Amino acid sequence: MSNYKEKVAEILGRSEAPPLCFVHSFGCQQNVSDGERILGILSEMGYGVTSDINSASLIIYNTCAVRENAENRVYGLVGELKHMKEQRPDLIIGLCGCMAQEEKTVQKVKSTYKQVDLIFGTHALSELPRLLYDVLTTRKFVCDTEEHSEPEKEINAVRSSSFKASVPIMYGCDNFCSYCIVPYVRGREKSRVPEAIIREVRELSEKGYKEIMLLGQNVNSYGKNLDRPINFAELLRRINEIKGDFKIRFMSPHPKDCTNELIDTIFECDKVCKHLHLPLQSGSDEILKKMNRRYTAEKYMEIVDHARSKDPGFSLTTDIIVGFPNETYDDFLKTLEIVKKVKYDNIYSFIYSKRTGTKAAEMTDMTSDEDKSKWMTELLQTQREISTEHYKRFLGRTLDVLFDGESRHEGMLSGKSDEFIIVEAPCSDKSIIGQRKKVKITKAYNWALCGEIV
Numbered sequence: 001m002s003n004y005k006e007k008v009a010e011i012l013g014r015s016e017a018p019p020l021c022f023v024h025s026f027g028c029q030q031n032v033s034d035g036e037r038i039l040g041i042l043s044e045m046g047y048g049v050t051s052d053i054n055s056a057s058l059i060i061y062n063t064c065a066v067r068e069n070a071e072n073r074v075y076g077l078v079g080e081l082k083h084m085k086e087q088r089p090d091l092i093i094g095l096c097g098c099m100a101q102e103e104k105t106v107q108k109v110k111s112t113y114k115q116v117d118l119i120f121g122t123h124a125l126s127e128l129p130r131l132l133y134d135v136l137t138t139r140k141f142v143c144d145t146e147e148h149s150e151p152e153k154e155i156n157a158v159r160s161s162s163f164k165a166s167v168p169i170m171y172g173c174d175n176f177c178s179y180c181i182v183p184y185v186r187g188r189e190k191s192r193v194p195e196a197i198i199r200e201v202r203e204l205s206e207k208g209y210k211e212i213m214l215l216g217q218n219v220n221s222y223g224k225n226l227d228r229p230i231n232f233a234e235l236l237r238r239i240n241e242i243k244g245d246f247k248i249r250f251m252s253p254h255p256k257d258c259t260n261e262l263i264d265t266i267f268e269c270d271k272v273c274k275h276l277h278l279p280l281q282s283g284s285d286e287i288l289k290k291m292n293r294r295y296t297a298e299k300y301m302e303i304v305d306h307a308r309s310k311d312p313g314f315s316l317t318t319d320i321i322v323g324f325p326n327e328t329y330d331d332f333l334k335t336l337e338i339v340k341k342v343k344y345d346n347i348y349s350f351i352y353s354k355r356t357g358t359k360a361a362e363m364t365d366m367t368s369d370e371d372k373s374k375w376m377t378e379l380l381q382t383q384r385e386i387s388t389e390h391y392k393r394f395l396g397r398t399l400d401v402l403f404d405g406e407s408r409h410e411g412m413l414s415g416k417s418d419e420f421i422i423v424e425a426p427c428s429d430k431s432i433i434g435q436r437k438k439v440k441i442t443k444a445y446n447w448a449l450c451g452e453i454v
């Protein structure tokens with residue numbers, strides 16, 4: 001591949017000023033992390049990076065396929081580039097990411113969006129130099145959605161932050177939850193070798209990064225396809241051994257593979273943040289079965305109880321889908337019951353969105369949209385009441401907070417505590433951004449905490 005990198009660099013080198021690329025990523029953290037790796041590949045070939053789309057000679061939309069409206073938005077943006085392409089025929093327009101991995105997207109683009117020069121799928125990131133070379137030398141439409149399975153390649157990411165970094169540990173998903181398109185566009189689970197992950201984290205630590213987010217569609221089934229398998233808990237322990245002043249987070253675990261060993265490891269490892277995002281989706285076993293989640297509400301609560309047996313105030317967050325096809329109010333009440341029992345610090349909730357190509361999309365749905373939005377309102381109201389009380393447990397405590405920006409409140413900085421809770425503090429010194437500070441909590445709201453830097 002380095003050969004194509006050199007060839008592209010040679011072509012680009014002929015232009016007076018280094019050409020600029022504009023890469024915009026939609027969707028989940030894994031896709032954003034892929035976007036950073038795409039920028040890494042392009043920079044190695046001589047592209048500069050711009051956030052001004054009008055000055056770019058290469059535009060790439062790194063797409064998301066999780067919901068239909070995400071796709072429509074991309075088609076809208078690509079449509080808007082038609083005129084720009086007519087003005088600048090040398091402009092290269094590319095699509096990648098989950099939406100680009102779908103054959104229906106390729107056909108639609110080929111027939112309707114002729115301004116697009118390049119499509120590459122979720123398994124073809126490292127093929128980008130070859131694909132770009134083909135576009136630059138032939139000026140013909142180039143597409144690659146093959147499942148390339150060469151061994152791991154070290155790709156230097158151009159990261160959007162100098163203190164928080166995402167490190168993918170695996171790609172793909174074998175779970176086939178009935179509402180989810182990810183397994184169809186990201187393929188089967190493939191774990192990166194631990195040595196490569198540890199090398200990447202060590203380099204980030206040496207560069208002074210303060211927070212490492214380990215990424216995977218289902219991190220706790222890490223390692224199954226490795227020649228010398230290790231599980232996720234073992235990987236966490238090894239990363240915890242790396243020297244440096246950084247903390248570890250991970251996204252997303254799946255309750256069906258969540259073990260007491262993993263929970264114990266979170267508590268044993270000083271660098272692992274004391275927070276777990278554990279997607280529930282529904283509290284009804286009937287609905288969980290239809291979702292093909294392969295755990296029950298009881299199994300889910302066993303995980304919660306084990307974590308809370310180690311720390312009654314242990315921070316949990318979750319994902320919830322409201323209004324799955326044919327969900328009844330009784331099913332919904334079972335979800336509400338778990339929400340009241342667990343006392344999450346935050347929930348990420350969505351009204352079910354039909355996704356063509358998934359099993360759930362074929363299910364008839366008698367549940368009315370009116371009921372679904374009524375239940376969503378009830379869920380959010382319940383959660384507001386819970387977090388109003390639950391956040392009070394932090395009053396008077398001192399938390400470790402990584403400040404990551406200015407608050408919308410004048411003179412305040414904002415960050416996240418190890419418990420993954422928003423914390424704001426009065427501070428005019430912006431150099432604090434990117435640093436972890438101790439904050440004494442003085443106020444608790446239902447969405448954030450407030451305190452003094454000590």
Ligand code: SF4
Nearest residue numbers: 173176177180182217
């Ligand atoms: S675990 Fe389920 S919801 Fe998550 S990516 Fe895999 S199939 Fe989708």
